Amino acid sequence: MLQVHFTADDLARVRVAHAPDHLWEITNSFQLLTARRIPPALREWHGRVRPLLPASSRLLAPLLPPRGYSPDFLTPELGGPVDLDQALAAVLGTPRAVLRRDLARLAVSRANAAWGSGSWGRTPRGGQRPLPAEVRALAAGDPAALRRLAAALRAYHGWALAPFWPRIRAQVDADRAVRARAVLQGGTAGLFAGFRPALHWEPPLLRVDYPVVRDVRLDGRGLLLQPGFFCLRTPVMLASPGARPVLVYPIQHTPGWLPPHTAAHTTAPGTALDALIGRTRAAILEDVASGRTTGELALRLGVTEAAASYHTAVLRRAGLLLSIRRGRHVLHTLTHPGAVLLESPAGGPADRPADA
Numbered sequence: 001m002l003q004v005h006f007t008a009d010d011l012a013r014v015r016v017a018h019a020p021d022h023l024w025e026i027t028n029s030f031q032l033l034t035a036r037r038i039p040p041a042l043r044e045w046h047g048r049v050r051p052l053l054p055a056s057s058r059l060l061a062p063l064l065p066p067r068g069y070s071p072d073f074l075t076p077e078l079g080g081p082v083d084l085d086q087a088l089a090a091v092l093g094t095p096r097a098v099l100r101r102d103l104a105r106l107a108v109s110r111a112n113a114a115w116g117s118g119s120w121g122r123t124p125r126g127g128q129r130p131l132p133a134e135v136r137a138l139a140a141g142d143p144a145a146l147r148r149l150a151a152a153l154r155a156y157h158g159w160a161l162a163p164f165w166p167r168i169r170a171q172v173d174a175d176r177a178v179r180a181r182a183v184l185q186g187g188t189a190g191l192f193a194g195f196r197p198a199l200h201w202e203p204p205l206l207r208v209d210y211p212v213v214r215d216v217r218l219d220g221r222g223l224l225l226q227p228g229f230f231c232l233r234t235p236v237m238l239a240s241p242g243a244r245p246v247l248v249y250p251i252q253h254t255p256g257w258l259p260p261h262t263a264a265h266t267t268a269p270g271t272a273l274d275a276l277i278g279r280t281r282a283a284i285l286e287d288v289a290s291g292r293t294t295g296e297l298a299l300r301l302g303v304t305e306a307a308a309s310y311h312t313a314v315l316r317r318a319g320l321l322l323s324i325r326r327g328r329h330v331l332h333t334l335t336h337p338g339a340v341l342l343e344s345p346a347g348g349p350a351d352r353p354a355d356a
Contacts, residue, residue, distance in 0.1 A: 002210035002237060004247070005217045006203070011188050013222020016179045019081045020165075020172045020229055023091070024248050026157055027064055027075055028230035030057070033160075035066045039232060041253035049160045056152040062110075062132050063149075069109035069239060071102035074153075077224070077244040084157060088150045096141035103139040105239065107131050167257055170335040172227045174322045175251040177291030177333040179225070191225075195249060198235055208247070209234045218245055227251045254324050281311050285334060285342050288321060293329040 073094040137145035192201035200207040228248040298308040315321035320338030
């Protein structure tokens with residue numbers, strides 16, 4: 001169990017990250033590749049990615065075991081959305097003292113795992129299992145070893161994540177829309193209530209289903225809630241007490257999030273996009289930017305719920321809209337391609353012909 005202690009200042013500094021984090025997605029997805037059980041929603045992704053991983057990914061295996069501790073320096077808090085190059089630059093700039101601290105903790109975790117210990121931070125009688133030579137070079141702050149690590153992270157991302165990134169981003173955007181509505185309707189308590197059963201809000205404590213016992217005092221620093229596409233089962237938090245508080249939480253995967261293997265992650269011209277005409281669909285794209293249910297769209301556009309459902313289905317097949325079920329309602333949000341189309345000079349409703 002993880003207990004996060006809030007002050008009044010912390011409650012004012014709770015926020016949800018703007019986008020998926022490249023480094024957290026690398027970490028969580030690589031751990032999933034070596035896990036014993038693969039969730040149904042991610043089995044096709046696993047089947048595509050696992051057989052042909054880049055050779056350099058071997059360096060990541062001892063750093064990112066499927067269970068237990070993984071080094072905090074691989075997922076630094078970057079202060080906002082950054083691209084992959086900026087994220088890797090932060091990893092390369094890790095101070096040597098932090099490298100030594102994190103990799104010493106990794107060695108202890110490996111030893112505990114080898115001896116069947118259920119607790120972190122205690123070394124069994126047999127001592128620590130030695131880390132591989134390349135990892136020991138990282139602990140020494142060897143610049144060449146750090147460059148090899150950055151190259152391995154980049155190669156893995158390019159193979160396992162980059163081809164699917166627009167779909168991953170769309171799923172995270174949909175989750176953010178759900179969280180935004182929860183805040184509007186119930187404030188911070190409403191936000192935390194949406195994470196049940198993994199999170200339990202008992203002011204001033206946030207209790208988190210967690211594999212080890214920890215107490216974290218925010219002390220006015222606030223908390224960043226980071227949506228994790230490949231975060232599974234339970235939320236994750238950095239182990240270092242001095243780390244900026246970030247809680248990575250699992251998001252809901254919508255069915256069919258992964259495009260057919262032959263689709264090359266795009267919608268071919270002359271298929272679903274041919275149906276994307278008319279003022280009603282353009283108006284829907286404009287209106288779902290902050291998330292709307294089918295009933296809300298019908299009311300705002302003056303159409304029946306059946307008509308709203310039909311138009312959202314067309315937009316969803318075209319990859320411009322994402323729909324996620326929350327309780328009795330279906331919430332529709334804009335994908336990145338939908339936003340690009342909407343912001344293009346020809347994307348406004350005035351430029352579209354009337355519905356047939």
